[in-house]
Amino acid sequence: MIELAGRRLKLPVIQGGMGVGVSLSGLAGAVAACGGMGCISAAHPGYREADFQRDPQSANLRALKREIARAKEISHGMGMVAVNLMVAMRQYASLAKAAVEAGADAIISGAGLPLELPALTAGAKIALAPIVSSGRAARLILKTWDKKYGMTPDFVVIEGSGAGGHLGFKEEDLQSGTVQPLEKILPQVLEELKPYGKKYGRAIPVFVAGGGLRGADLVRFRAMGAAGVQIATRLIATLECDASQAFKDVILKAKGEDVRIIHSPVGMPGRAVETPLIRRLEAGEKIPHQWCAGCIKTCDPATTPYCITQALIHAVEGDVENGLFFCGAGVDQVTELTSVAQALEEYRLPEENAG
Numbered sequence: 001m002i003e004l005a006g007r008r009l010k011l012p013v014i015q016g017g018m019g020v021g022v023s024l025s026g027l028a029g030a031v032a033a034c035g036g037m038g039c040i041s042a043a044h045p046g047y048r049e050a051d052f053q054r055d056p057q058s059a060n061l062r063a064l065k066r067e068i069a070r071a072k073e074i075s076h077g078m079g080m081v082a083v084n085l086m087v088a089m090r091q092y093a094s095l096a097k098a099a100v101e102a103g104a105d106a107i108i109s110g111a112g113l114p115l116e117l118p119a120l121t122a123g124a125k126i127a128l129a130p131i132v133s134s135g136r137a138a139r140l141i142l143k144t145w146d147k148k149y150g151m152t153p154d155f156v157v158i159e160g161s162g163a164g165g166h167l168g169f170k171e172e173d174l175q176s177g178t179v180q181p182l183e184k185i186l187p188q189v190l191e192e193l194k195p196y197g198k199k200y201g202r203a204i205p206v207f208v209a210g211g212g213l214r215g216a217d218l219v220r221f222r223a224m225g226a227a228g229v230q231i232a233t234r235l236i237a238t239l240e241c242d243a244s245q246a247f248k249d250v251i252l253k254a255k256g257e258d259v260r261i262i263h264s265p266v267g268m269p270g271r272a273v274e275t276p277l278i279r280r281l282e283a284g285e286k287i288p289h290q291w292c293a294g295c296i297k298t299c300d301p302a303t304t305p306y307c308i309t310q311a312l313i314h315a316v317e318g319d320v321e322n323g324l325f326f327c328g329a330g331v332d333q334v335t336e337l338t339s340v341a342q343a344l345e346e347y348r349l350p351e352e353n354a355g
């Protein structure tokens with residue numbers, strides 16, 4: 001049991017947000033129902049709405065609110081329901097406000113530094129957490145939130161280099177294996193948090209993520225001062241995950257040698273399973289886009305070799321030929337389709353089993 005922003009998490013596990021459409025209410029609600037924190041991805045939650053291509057902004061706001069309400073229903077008041085917001089998205093501010101209006105318990109924000117997030121949720125009862133990949137990024141966010149808004153994060157997620165999706169590390173460092181491991185980053189972030197915990201009179205729980213962390217890793221990182229773990233890839237291979245069966249099969253079949261580091265139009269490297277789309281991009285092909293949602297701040301539709309939104313929508317819908325299938329470095333450990341409750345069993349702390 002851990003205390004977090006006035007709530008209690010029976011299970012010290014956050015389900016990492018997965019866009020597009022991989023973590024919606026089905027997965028997030030199931031994780032919360034088990035006593036953990038489920039997380040809805042705010043990257044185009046409205047991709048299945050009839051008006052998505054005509055008016056993606058409205059479709060996304062409507063769908064995000066509906067998914068939060070559904071996840072809360074599924075959770076039966078257990079755990080917490082969070083929203084994952086990528087700083088790189090143009091619709092960031094209105095999605096943050098929609099998360100507040102729909103009563104999400106937390107916003108977890110990465111893919112950039114969420115320096116302005118507190119301004120968007122001022123006065124609202126919602127926990128805020130940045131995702132960082134270094135002590136330096138944590139320092140910058142902590143300093144800015146303290147100075148500008150007189151506040152500090154409710155919790156922090158550290159995403160290590162083994163995570164799936166976009167990665168907060170330099171591509172050359174990822175390729176050469178010279179990135180710092182989570183075991184090195186965690187003490188740095190804990191050190192940065194110390195003065196703010198003191199100033200604001202409360203603990204700031206830290207969750208570590210990346211590389212398919214297991215129950216034994218949870219015990220190990222808790223001994224080092226973390227409160228819990230954030231996991232994602234493993235939860236794709238569950239009955240409740242919102243992705244298509246074809247997406248789940250790509251994850252179940254992937255071996256270590258199938259994992260690739262790719263360039264994303266977001267301007268960050270990403271980790272994904274090698275599928276036909278990646279082979280075409282590696283061969284220098286430019287894949288024309290049919291339409292543009294204008295979603296990513298850093299994406300120039302005139303020059304981007306592919307549209308990441310379309311590629312991720314193809315993936316969640318199960319188009320193996322054209323989809324981009326993000327995965328964590330531990331994808332080869334995922335070999336069985338289970339329920340969320342089965343997948344989460346190993347993360348129960350001994351005191352929970354006893355109780």
Ligand SMILES: Cc1cc2nc3c(=O)[nH]c(=O)nc-3n(C[C@H](O)[C@H](O)[C@H](O)COP(=O)(O)O)c2cc1C
Binds near residue numbers: 110111163209211213
């Ligand atoms: C399919 C997929 C999509 C993801 N999408 C996002 C995203 O939209 N935003 C984000 O902050 N992280 C995203 N991530 C990262 C996860 O939330 C998580 O932190 C990380 O993958 C944890 O490592 P693990 O998958 O090895 O357990 C994604 C990961 C995967 C596998």
